[in-house]
Amino acid sequence: xxxxxxxxxxxxxxxxxxxxxxxxxxxxxxxxxxxxxxxxxxxxxxxxxxxxxxxxxxxxxxxxxxxxxxxxxxxxxxxxxxxxxxxxxxxxxxxxxxxxxxxxxxxxxxxxxxxxxxxxxxxxxxxxxxxxxxxxxxxxxxxxxxxxxxxxxxxxxxxxxxxxx
Amino acid sequence: xxxxxxxxxxxxxxxxxxxxxxxxxxxxxxxxxxxxxxxxxxxxxxxxxxxxxxxxxxxxxxxxxxxxxxxxxxxxxxxxxxxxxxxxxxxxxxxxxxxxxxxxxxxxxxxxxxxxxxxxxxxxxxxxxxxxxxxxxxxx
Numbered sequence: 001x002x003x004x005x006x007x008x009x010x011x012x013x014x015x016x017x018x019x020x021x022x023x024x025x026x027x028x029x030x031x032x033x034x035x036x037x038x039x040x041x042x043x044x045x046x047x048x049x050x051x052x053x054x055x056x057x058x059x060x061x062x063x064x065x066x067x068x069x070x071x072x073x074x075x076x077x078x079x080x081x082x083x084x085x086x087x088x089x090x091x092x093x094x095x096x097x098x099x100x101x102x103x104x105x106x107x108x109x110x111x112x113x114x115x116x117x118x119x120x121x122x123x124x125x126x127x128x129x130x131x132x133x134x135x136x137x138x139x140x141x142x143x144x145x146x147x148x149x150x151x152x153x154x155x156x157x158x159x160x161x162x163x164x165x
Numbered sequence: 166x167x168x169x170x171x172x173x174x175x176x177x178x179x180x181x182x183x184x185x186x187x188x189x190x191x192x193x194x195x196x197x198x199x200x201x202x203x204x205x206x207x208x209x210x211x212x213x214x215x216x217x218x219x220x221x222x223x224x225x226x227x228x229x230x231x232x233x234x235x236x237x238x239x240x241x242x243x244x245x246x247x248x249x250x251x252x253x254x255x256x257x258x259x260x261x262x263x264x265x266x267x268x269x270x271x272x273x274x275x276x277x278x279x280x281x282x283x284x285x286x287x288x289x290x291x292x293x294x295x296x297x298x299x300x301x302x303x304x305x
Contacts, residue, residue, distance in 0.1 A: 037181045041279055141193060142280045149188035153181065 002097040004052075004078020009124065014054055016124035020158065022060055023051055030157050035061040038131055038150050042114075042143055046132035049118070049154065050077045057127070064132070065108065074101055076132075080115030081125040086147060089113040091136035112137035116151035121159045129154050170197040173218040173286070176207040177252065186220075186279060195283055204228050211241035218286065219243075223253045223272075226260055233267045250285050252277070 007013055017023065031049050039047035046064035050057045057075040059068055072078045076098070080087035092098040092110050103110045114137075115130035129151050139147070170191070175198040177183040183200050190196040196218070201207035204225065211219075211232075219236065223229045229251075239245045248270040253260070256274050264272060271285035 033181050037185070040276060041185070043278075142189065142283065145189045145192045146185060146279055148192065149185045150181075152188060153184055 001074070001099075001101045002079075003073035004075050005082060007082065007125075010054075013124040013126065016120035016122050017051060017053065017126040020120060020126070022158075023053060023058055025060070027061060031061040031154065032063075034129065034150050034154055034157070035063050038129060038147070039063050041146050042131050042139075044131035044133050046108075048077075048130050048132070049127065050075070050115075050130060051127040052078055052081055052125075060127070070103065074103055076101075076103070076110065076113045077115050077128040077130055080128045080130065081117050084117055084125065086144065086151075087113075087115045087117070087128075088139060090138055093136075108132075109134045111135055114139060114143075114147060116147050118151065118158060119155050126158075170194060171217040172197050172199065172215075173220060174199050174201060174207060174210055174216045175220045176201045176204060177220065177222050178202050178224070186282065189279060189283070190286075193283070196286060204232055208232060208235075211236065211243060213242065215242040215244065216247060217243075218248045218250070220250045220252065220282070220286070223251045223260070223264075230260075230263055230267070233264075233269070237267055248286075250282065252282075 035047045035049055038044070048059050048065070049061040051060055052072060052075070056069045056072050057077050076089065089095050089098060090112060092101065092104045092113065098104050110132050112133040112135065113130060115128040117125040118127045118129060120126050173196045175183060175186055177186070183202065187198045187200055190198045199210060201210055221229055221233065233249065235241060236243065237245050246268065250271045250273065251264055251269050253272055253274050256272055261272065273281060273285065
């Protein structure tokens with residue numbers, strides 16, 4: 001397994017995350033509605049809005065999982081925030097970075113993962129909007145476009161510029 | 166030079182669906198959606214400018230049918246025969262008949278996948294493409 005890396009600007013990234021005051025706060029409909037929509041439109045059993053803290057990923061919004069957080073080193077989202085593009089793993093069992101990851105071999109049985117990095121208003125990548133399936137999948141142009149659209153929507157919501165409805 | 170995308174009016178109260186459709190339509194080069202969260206806002210936009218297609222929420226059937234009749238009766242800036250896709254909570258036979266009489270292109274029952282809506286929009290703007298292809302064939 002390849003552990004999720006720390007980012008070069010980790011201290012500044014964590015400062016940006018903590019300044020948002022989203023960690024360890026109750027669920028909010030403004031995020032939950034996007035996560036529900038992602039699961040419905042992309043036909044996924046699991047959809048999450050994750051925030052990557054120093055040693056953990058915490059779920060601000062979650063659908064299809066009962067746990068509130070996992071360790072950062074095993075997280076797929078910890079890999080997804082390394083770059084600004086979508087991060088896709090079509091079959092984790094066949095990917096040497098994840099094949100022996102406990103999220104793949106354990107109860108969650110992750111096979112497919114698609115994560116869109118989320119930004120703080122200052123541009124630091126603080127987490128993801130992600131969807132997960134227990135079967136291998138492949139996204140086409142429409143699915144990729146939907147995930148990018150929802151990523152932009154959550155980024156606007158984080159920045160407080162989304163429409164108030 | 167890239168041809169402009171078909172300009173369509175999207176009347177949809179649900180914020181996440183509406184904003185996603187606008188972004189996906191633009192991203193995939195399918196449509197340039199102008200968005201209205203209500204029928205009242207849609208009426209204002211339809212009076213102000215012409216659209217090549219209309220995606221119409223039908224959760225409130227009576228005013229939606231009135232708007233559609235006004236469209237067909239040339240009371241807006243758009244051509245009276247523009248394609249219309251209707252988004253319905255459920256398809257009732259009575260509404261279906263009325264919508265067929267008003268010449269709607271497609272009816273989608275909620276919940277639907279965005280790909281289904283995009284498929285139903287696929288024919289909008291096609292006549293212009295077909296005409297261009299036919300002209301090119303004749304010229305050759």
